[in-house]
Amino acid sequence: MSKYTEDDLKVELENKEYEYGFYTDIESETFPIGLSEDIVRAISLKKEEPEWMTEWRLEAFRAWVQMTEPDWANVHYTKPDFQAISYYSAPKKVDPSKTLDDVDPELLAMYKKLGISLDEQKKMNNIAMDIVVDSVSVATTFKKTLAEKGIIFCPISEAIKEHPDLVRKYLGTVVPQKDNFYAALNSAVFSDGSFCYIPKGVRCPMELSTYFRINQAGTGQFERTLVIADEESYVSYLEGCTAPSRDENQLHAAVVELIAMDGAEIKYSTVQNWFPGDKNGKGGVFNFVTKRGLCEKNAKISWTQVETGSAVTWKYPSCVLKGDNSVGEFYSIAVTNNFQQADTGTKMIHLGKNTKSTIISKGISAGKSQNSYRGLVQISGRADNARNFSQCDSLLMGNNCGAHTFPYIESKNPSAKIEHEATTSKIGEDQVFYCNQRGIPTEKAIALIVNGFSKEVLNKLPMEFAVEAQKLLEISLEGSVG
Amino acid sequence: MIWAGDIISKFPNFQISKFMLEVKNLHAKVEDKDILKGINLSVKAGEVHAIMGPNGSGKSTLSAVIAGNEHYEMTEGEIILDGEDISEMAPEERAHKGIFLSFQYPVEIPGVSVTNFMKTAINESRKAQGLEEMPANEMLKLIREKSELLEIDRKFLSRSLNEGFSGGEKKRNEIFQMAMLEPKLAILDETDSGLDIDALRIVANGVNKLKSENNAVIVITHYQRLLDYIVPDFVHVLYQGKIVKSGGKELAYELEEKGYDWIKSEN
Known part of the structure; x- marks a missing residue:
């Protein structure tokens, strides 16, 4: 019997297809390409x-x-032709009044493939879900249970109609229309997304979850998410993303706005697994996302992200710590492989007194990928006693990938305390052999080492998603060791 | 009808191997440098063999090659475990067949607890044997049993593997893993290095508790002192990639007394 070498593993992994790369044949209604008033x-x-x-x-x-499209990020790609994209695609036969039982059976089959059978979710996970396929929100489960607590969780298109006061008051207050190129594009053309409102003093009894999927070819997906946590409320929110494998690049430009009022807490977790392109760097999703949260007095916003997909990622979930004693957190795992490029990180803007932020970023690079952390910690003049702790760790696999760290620190207050730690390490042959000797095959050994490396962040995810994220890390790493 | 007895009587040389491990004419090199130059070694179940030798004689290379470390290239010979040639097998397959190596320098794996590491190792072995994963309660029971046997504080098991461990803790952790995996053949590579006398005694006691009629131990050491605690049935002296002398446990004392120069001058 011949030896199974790391090279074999590399070949096997390279040939392993993107697991979510299926396309579902649902009748859909798509607008002609191009963008105009x-x-x-x-x-x-x-x-x-x-x-x-x-x-x-x-x-x-x-x-x-x-x-103009920004080009300061450490990513290189052919800029999308914004006139060659269709800005609206919706699965047909959608009727917002229908229940889960009426959902298109093909859609249900797709959810099964995604591993998110709605029935199961409903029964077992106690998670309310909103699923956005292409551009339209397809099903929101658990609406009734939530309504009893006064919680609103629905597609944003519905919120615009049914809760116009809330939407009008808060939409664009954290990420203004003109914030940046992609945010402006999103503001103009967003077709759906999720809206969530937690009333004063209410602790949302379940995880709220949105599942995004791009299905149609040649369409862009521009979701808009708005989460408002009223005073002293709490919500944990998760979004998951997949897309079918396609040769051409698909564009995804979302905007997420979080508002945490006095004493409120929002936990926002993302497991992003957009199609990363094939092993030669063909296809894949361009993920240009603006995510920002506003913290009022004593409020807390915690971003946790596991980023394994997309050909190009440009994403900086941020916190504006406006209120005194507010807290911002950012926990991130970004995995890049083959020709993937990621430029991701966070911005912590300290405006209030005694504000505190924590940044834990874990970058894992394999293949010929480039993984950059870009972060800004800004302390304003009136933010007395602001504190920040940042830790950026990079793990390299093989000799052809890159890890980069761009930390920016701007402090206008002498009482600020800012700490930054960074490490770079490589998976060693000796670590892999040690695992092998204990009976653990190389592929599993790498997964184990990567999971160990990412543990601080994985621990921040809600339990059921931590398991999913762990599996995803395993699938995504197609690196070799040495 | 042919009877097994007939075959054996017709071919008197044919016999079912009574050895657990047979290393025959083993040659190995690393980066074009020949290290092992024809090692022969046979180990039966229930035996303890000690391999001694001066620095650079090839002791650690021998253990690495038996365990299947691909950093070393085996150029000639055979490694037979229970009658099966394992020299082409991947290291994890050898581990599944019951080979365990206690490392001289155990590596650190940050963020992976000792318990999680062992759970993964045991379940991978079971998977290779077509068994289901070990149920959690059974795993916990096993961990409790083995940590008590080796007098290991269970708090230790939730720490990251070898990260920040003292020399003694690392070696004890190796023996704990050996206890958990219950190998047929355990190779202890310089387990005594970096240990004070108390730690040495604890580790040696652990090995003795794990010894049985069904398993075998190869102790690789530079000094005789470990052999006061783990008493070998055979002692082999490795020098310049060859076993130049073999004997009983008294050979270790002779070496201690005369020093390795005695071997060097004879060869």
């Missing part, structure tokens, strides 16, 4: 939006036209 109006009309919303979108569109 007419298209923006058409989207708004299609969604039966009020006039103020249409105007808000147009304002964003007009700003976007004037803007």
Whole structure:
């Protein structure tokens, strides 16, 4: 019997296909390609939006036209042709009034493939889910249970119609329409996403979850998520993302806004597994996302992300610590392999007194990928006694990948305490052999070492998603050792 | 009808191997440097063999090659475990067949607890044998049993593997793993190095408790002192990649008395 070498493993892993790369044949309605004021109006009309919303979108569109795509990130790609994308695609036969039992059987089959059978989710996990396929929210489970507590969890398109006061008051307050190129684009064309409101003093009894999936070819997905946690409330929110394997790049430009009012706490977890492209770097999702949270007095926002997919990632979930004693946290695992590129990190803006932030970033690079951490810690003049702790660890697999760290620190207050630690390590042959000797095959050994490396972040995920994330890390790493 | 007895009587040289491990004419090199130059070694179940020798004689290479470390290239010979040639097998397959190596320098794996590591190792072995994963309660029972046997504080088991362990803790952890995995053949590579006398006694006691009629131990050591605690049935002296002398436990004392120069001058 011949030896199973690391090279064999490498070949095997390279040939392993993206597990979620299936395409579901659902009848869908797709707009012609291109973007103009007419298209923006058409989207708004299609969604039966009020006039103020249409105007808000147009304002964003007009700003976007004037803007240029940013190129300061440490990523290289052919810029998408924004006129070659269709900005609206919806599975047909969607009727918001129907229950789970009426959902298109093909869609249900797709959820099964994704490993998220709604029935099961409903019964076992105690998780309320909103699923966004292409651009439209398909099913929101558990709505009734939540409503009893006064919690609103629904597609944002529905919220615009049914809770216009809330949406109008908060939409764009954390990420303004003109914040950046992609945020402006999203503001103009977003077609769905999730909306969540937790009333004063309510502790949301279950995890709220959104599942995003790009299905149609040649479409962009622009979700808009708005989470509002009223005073002294608590919510834990999770989003998961997948897309089918396609040769061309798909564009994903989402905006997430979180508002944590006095004493509120929001935990926002993401498991991002968009199609990363094939082993030659062909295809894959461009993931240009703006995520930001605002903390009022004594509030806390915690971002946890596991990023394994996308060809190019540009994403900096941030916290604006406006209120005194507010807390911001960012826990991240970013895995890149083959030709993937990730430029991700966070911004912690300390405005209030005694504000505190923690950044734990774990980057894992394999293949020919490039993985960058970019973070900003900013302490304003009035933020007395602000504290930040940052830790950026990189793990390299093989000799052809790169890990980069770009930490920016700006402090205008002499009482600030800022700590930054960084390490870079490599999976050693001796570690792998040690595991092998105990009967653990190389592939499993790498997974074990990577999980150990990522543990501090994995521990921050809700239990059931930590297991999923662990599996995902295993699938995503196609690296060799040595 | 042919009877097994007939075959054996017709071919008097044919016999079912009574050895657990047979190393025949083993040659190995690392980066073009020949290290092992024809090692022969036979070990039966229930035996303890000691391999001694001066620094650079190839002791650690021998243990690494038996365990299947691909950093070393085996150029000639055979390694037979229970009648099966394992020299082409991956290290994890050898481990599944019952080979255990206690490392001279155990590596650190940050974030992976001793318990989690052992759980993974045991379940991978079971998987290779077509068995289900060990149920959690059974695993806990096994851990409790073995840690009590070796007098290991269970708090120790939730620490990251070898990270920040003292020399003694590392070696005790190796023996704990040996206890958990219950190997057929355990190779202890310089287990005594870096240990004070108390730690040495604890580790040796652990090995003695694990010894049985069904397993075998190869102790690799530079000094005789470990052999006061783990008493060998045979002692082999390795020098320049060959076993140049074999004998009973008294050979270790002779070596201690005369020093390795005695071997060097004879060869």
